[in-house]
Amino acid sequence: MLYAKELTKPDGRKLFLYSRAPITSVAAAPSPSPEPVAANPHLRWHPLRGEWVAYASYRQGRTFMPPPEYNPLAVTRDASNPTELPQGDYDIAVFDNRFPSLTLQAHDPPESVVKTLPANGQCEVVVFTQDPLSSLAALPLSHIELLLMVWGARTTALAEHPSIQYVLPFENRGVEVGVTLHHPHGQIYAYPFIPPVPQRMHEQQLTHYREYKQPLLEQLIAAEIKADLRMLYVGEHAVAFVPAWARYPYEVWVAPRKAVPDFSSLDEPQRADLAKALKTVLLKYDGLWQRPFPYLMAWYQAPTDGEAHPEWHLHAEFYPPYRTRDRLKYLAGTELAAGMFANDALPEEKAQELQAVAVSL
Amino acid sequence: MLYAKELTKPDGRKLFLYSRAPITSVAAAPSPSPEPVAANPHLRWHPLRGEWVAYASYRQGRTFMPPPEYNPLAVTRDASNPTELPQGDYDIAVFDNRFPSLTLQAHDPPESVVKTLPANGQCEVVVFTQDPLSSLAALPLSHIELLLMVWGARTTALAEHPSIQYVLPFENRGVEVGVTLHHPHGQIYAYPFIPPVPQRMHEQQLTHYREYKQPLLEQLIAAEIKADLRMLYVGEHAVAFVPAWARYPYEVWVAPRKAVPDFSSLDEPQRADLAKALKTVLLKYDGLWQRPFPYLMAWYQAPTDGEAHPEWHLHAEFYPPYRTRDRLKYLAGTELAAGMFANDALPEEKAQELQAVAVSL
Numbered sequence: 172m173l174y175a176k177e178l179t180k181p182d183g184r185k186l187f188l189y190s191r192a193p194i195t196s197v198a199a200a201p202s203p204s205p206e207p208v209a210a211n212p213h214l215r216w217h218p219l220r221g222e223w224v225a226y227a228s229y230r231q232g233r234t235f236m237p238p239p240e241y242n243p244l245a246v247t248r249d250a251s252n253p254t255e256l257p258q259g260d261y262d263i264a265v266f267d268n269r270f271p272s273l274t275l276q277a278h279d280p281p282e283s284v285v286k287t288l289p290a291n292g293q294c295e296v297v298v299f300t301q302d303p304l305s306s307l308a309a310l311p312l313s314h315i316e317l318l319l320m321v322w323g324a325r326t327t328a329l330a331e332h333p334s335i336q337y338v339l340p341f342e343n344r345g346v347e348v349g350v351t352l353h354h355p356h357g358q359i360y361a362y363p364f365i366p367p368v369p370q371r372m373h374e375q376q377l378t379h380y381r382e383y384k385q386p387l388l389e390q391l392i393a394a395e396i397k398a399d400l401r402m403l404y405v406g407e408h409a410v411a412f413v414p415a416w417a418r419y420p421y422e423v424w425v426a427p428r429k430a431v432p433d434f435s436s437l438d439e440p441q442r443a444d445l446a447k448a449l450k451t452v453l454l455k456y457d458g459l460w461q462r463p464f465p466y467l468m469a470w471y472q473a474p475t476d477g478e479a480h481p482e483w484h485l486h487a488e489f490y491p492p493y494r495t496r497d498r499l500k501y502l503a504g505t506e507l508a509a510g511m512f513a514n515d516a517l518p519e520e521k522a523q524e525l526q527a528v529a530v531s532l
Numbered sequence: 533m534l535y536a537k538e539l540t541k542p543d544g545r546k547l548f549l550y551s552r553a554p555i556t557s558v559a560a561a562p563s564p565s566p567e568p569v570a571a572n573p574h575l576r577w578h579p580l581r582g583e584w585v586a587y588a589s590y591r592q593g594r595t596f597m598p599p600p601e602y603n604p605l606a607v608t609r610d611a612s613n614p615t616e617l618p619q620g621d622y623d624i625a626v627f628d629n630r631f632p633s634l635t636l637q638a639h640d641p642p643e644s645v646v647k648t649l650p651a652n653g654q655c656e657v658v659v660f661t662q663d664p665l666s667s668l669a670a671l672p673l674s675h676i677e678l679l680l681m682v683w684g685a686r687t688t689a690l691a692e693h694p695s696i697q698y699v700l701p702f703e704n705r706g707v708e709v710g711v712t713l714h715h716p717h718g719q720i721y722a723y724p725f726i727p728p729v730p731q732r733m734h735e736q737q738l739t740h741y742r743e744y745k746q747p748l749l750e751q752l753i754a755a756e757i758k759a760d761l762r763m764l765y766v767g768e769h770a771v772a773f774v775p776a777w778a779r780y781p782y783e784v785w786v787a788p789r790k791a792v793p794d795f796s797s798l799d800e801p802q803r804a805d806l807a808k809a810l811k812t813v814l815l816k817y818d819g820l821w822q823r824p825f826p827y828l829m830a831w832y833q834a835p836t837d838g839e840a841h842p843e844w845h846l847h848a849e850f851y852p853p854y855r856t857r858d859r860l861k862y863l864a865g866t867e868l869a870a871g872m873f874a875n876d877a878l879p880e881e882k883a884q885e886l887q888a889v890a891v892s893l
Contacts, residue, residue, distance in 0.1 A: 349862025367871030501710025510728030
């Protein structure tokens with residue numbers, strides 16, 4: 172059971188608190204600054220790539236490496252120095268990003284030599300726990316299950332806005348990927364269009380489904396389990412593996428075994444096993460070099476267009492920046508300019524490294 | 533006039549030397565190691581993105597931050613310690629990468645759960661000058677014109693291989709983008725398919741051309757010149773500008789004003805003005821913060837499929853990693869996972885910064 176409480180911050184932003192028990196101990200939502208942020212990002216059309224680019228010029232001033240004594244994601248201890256979160260009994264908090272690249276309030280985009288639009292999406296911050304020194308890997312399985320429910324609840328809520336076409340929860344972790352706040356947290360971007368990468372996945376999955384009447388990733392997962400070379404976790408309902416087609420040396424995918432289009436469609440046993448698969452990967456990552464392992468984790472799900480999506484298969488993709496313990500994989504000419512990834516490592520070899528890391532959930 | 537000399541290294545790799553004068557003073561091509569590199573990269577199909585990924589597992593051992601006394605791109609001074617280049621009178625050298633992600637010699641790819649192919653492309657290194665302490669910006673205009681001719685010659689030569697579908701010259705510059713050798717150089721990747729980014733450009737340009745009978749980028753350049761907000765160089769035949777649709781804060785495009793599909797199709801006045809536009813951008817970049825400015829520079833041209841491409845417009849795109857003097861732009865969730873870039877800066881503002889940097893060619 173997921174209990175939720177919705178509050179409004181002094182600057183007008185929303186705060187959502189989530190717990191397994193009714194939330195009764197929180198009265199008001201704080202904000203680091205009472206002034207409304209006049210966020211008015213806009214989109215411009217990139218004519219040669221055929222994709223939208225978001226512009227939010229005030230973002231240059233956003234929080235960057237704050238001193239350790241100020242953590243905006245900690246709960247407020249001193250009312251004269253408010254953070255983003257109140258004290259109280261809750262497990263996970265979600266609030267509107269103060270410096271969004273996309274916001275439903277955007278309006279009146281400037282004219283330009285290319286098409287422009289208001290950037291009518293939404294950017295939310297998801298605080299995984301009240302403990303600033305914890306990590307997603309360290310949270311109990313029940314807490315990770317709750318997070319999967321929260322991602323589902325946020326997706327459902329955001330999808331109610333007619334402009335929202337796609338909802339992407341993700342976590343950037345580590346200074347190597349530019350993260351400035353180390354309190355365990357992720358983000359949710361809700362887009363007013365299906366962005367290029369999910370759009371490409373949508374086309375690939377739909378084409379396959381129409382031809383074979385089987386979801387593409389479900390078939391690939393069955394093939395990976397059968398090949399048994401790259402598996403990190405094989406549960407009754409969920410798996411984790413280094414895909415044969417990994418673009419990053421330590422890339423890992425986490426997914427339910429059966430195609431499920433989105434978080435809200437997971438049943439309880441699927442969600443519980445998916446939490447185990449996810450925690451297994453996170454613990455293996457941190458165990459590999461006995462230090463916090465940086466990554467980008469993205470959760471792909473079906474577009475929020477109100478249609479049924481039997482072709483879509485909810486899954487997470489991890490993109491870690493390291494190619495060995497002390498060498499980063501830089502995205503350069505072929506990756507960024509051509510779009511073809513060159514991977515120095517065979518997925519089978521990197522899978523063996525991660526398979527060798529023992530973990531206990 | 534472009535003079536060329538082709539040599540073969542002891543390990544079987546090719547070396548091409550280029551100059552404005554006949555090259556008579558070079559007899560043999562050195563190699564850091566006489567042993568042939570058993571390069572056998574392969575491609576695997578990424579089923580959800582619908583794109584190829586290249587695997588070349590020996591690349592983990594490639595040269596990384598060598599000590600300053602060994603520069604493999606310098607000319608060989610001591611025959612007992614050979615580099616990649618011989619002594620002699622030439623301006624620009626091109627040789628087969630010792631650790632290629634793609635090679636025409638690739639064969640017998642392993643079987644996997646997804647489609648695989650030999651990675652039958654080619655990876656070349658382009659040494660811009662014999663001077664290890666110079667830079668592309670510092671080279672005389674005539675030398676930069678020669679480089680434009682060399683890129684054309686290499687494109688034409690590589691296109692003769694039936695497997696090559698696309699040729700991309702690029703330069704990664706700076707430790708910030710992972711460059712380990714600071715001798716001025718770039719690379720050329722020749723692909724056995726049109727990679728995703730040029731493929732997308734191809735579709736956008738073709739669709740526009742069929743509808744309007746005008747090349748897309750030629751029209752956009754005319755609009756940018758007319759708007760006169762983001763221009764860095766406006767010559768008789770070439771331009772440089774921060775595009776209205778920039779994805780990186782300091783992104784700059786360099787192009788001929790009229791649509792020209794590839795380097796070989798440039799006439800002499802176009803090439804001369806394109807060299808001026810390019811050198812202007814490079815000098816402005818280095819002048820902005822009075823220090824070497826890191827970037828990825830990629831040159832897009834038409835596919836090498838033997839067809840006429842009136843829709844295609846040769847141009848360079850620069851992707852610098854900085855968003856301000858001391859802050860990097862990290863590619864994270866929305867860029868890498870969704871494919872939607874969020875730009876902290878308005879292109880008009882960044883163009884003003886670069887416009888204010890005075891340069892003399």
